[in-house]
Amino acid sequence: MVPPRYRYEEIAIDLQKRIDGGEFPPGARLPxxxxxxxxxxxxxxxxxxxxxxxxxxxxxxxxxxVGVYVREAAEEE
Structure with a gap:
């Protein structure tokens, strides 16, 4: 059984999915x-x-x- 998540964890996961999905690209300001x-x-x-x-x-x-921004992706080697 998966333990219940706290609401702040759910929000962090949702925002991370939105960032990963390109809604907030690197350098973008979050709401x-x-x-x-x-x-x-x-x-x-x-x-x-x-x-x-x-x-x-x-x-x-x-x-x-100023705000919260998505970090630029680290340089790939």
Whole structure:
């Protein structure tokens, strides 16, 4: 049996799928925190935790006061 996921994990997975699928290509800015709160119908801390997961995985980078962006793909050797 698969353990239930927390909502922030589900959101991080969904955003990662959207990034991988090309909806948000490298260098693209993700929707604002407010937009994500409305889109997923959750609270600010839930979005913050989802964004932390993406940042720790190296998928996104946060520019303070500017927004969250999809990281450029690492150079393939």
């Amino acid at each position: 604002s925190r407010r937009e994500l709160i409305e889109q997923y119908e959750v609270t600010e801390p839930v979005i913050d935790r989802a964004m932390l997961i993406l940042r720790v995985k190296g998928i996104t980078e946060t520019l303070s006061g």
